[in-house]
Amino acid sequence: MQLAWIKVFVGAFFEILWVVGLKHASTFPEWIATSLAIIISFYLLIMASKILPVGTAYAVFVGIGAAGTVVIEILFFGVPFQWEKLVFIILLLIGIIGLKLVSERLERSEV
Numbered sequence: 001m002q003l004a005w006i007k008v009f010v011g012a013f014f015e016i017l018w019v020v021g022l023k024h025a026s027t028f029p030e031w032i033a034t035s036l037a038i039i040i041s042f043y044l045l046i047m048a049s050k051i052l053p054v055g056t057a058y059a060v061f062v063g064i065g066a067a068g069t070v071v072i073e074i075l076f077f078g079v080p081f082q083w084e085k086l087v088f089i090i091l092l093l094i095g096i097i098g099l100k101l102v103s104e105r106l107e108r109s110e111v
Contacts, residue, residue, distance in 0.1 A: 001051065001052075004047075004048040004050075004051040004052045004057075005048070005052070005100070007044040007045070007047050007048035008044070008045065008048045008052070008057050008060050008061050008064075009060075009064065010044055011040070011041045011042070011043075011044030011045045011048065011061055012041070012060070012061050012062075012064035012065045012068065013041075013064075013068070014037045014038075014040045014041035014044070015037075015041040015061065015062075015064075015065035015068075015069075016064075016065055016068035016069050016072060017033075017034070017037040017041075018034050018035075018037035018038045018041060019065060019069045020069060020072055020073070020077075021033060021034030021037060022034060024077070041061075041065075045057065045058065045061050048061075052103065053103060056099050056100070056102075056103045059095075059096070059099055060096050060099055060100060063092050063093070063095065063096040064096060066092065067089045067092050067093055067096075070085060070089055071089070
């Protein structure tokens with residue numbers, strides 16, 4: 001079960017890479033790297049979804065990807081920092097943690 005969650009988190013990392021790549025890629029090698037990140041991220045999500053509830057896995061995957069993309073754009077691409085964004089990212093992360101905790105509790109009760 002833990003391996004499936006690791007796949008979700010690693011897949012979300014690759015999601016951040018490809019989302020940033022879609023906006024900033026301008027050369028052929030950058031587009032190849034972006035394409036590989038898409039393939040890896042969805043492959044890992046698909047593999048994790050064979051074990052985890054698909055709705056929970058997808059919500060965690062997308063939530064981490066969205067939060068990570070916002071943070072990367074602020075840190076590396078000059079997008080202005082806004083306190084409002086920080087509040088909503090924190091709320092998103094709270095929801096992700098909550099989904100994971102509820103999912104783990106359900107898994108333990110089924111065993």
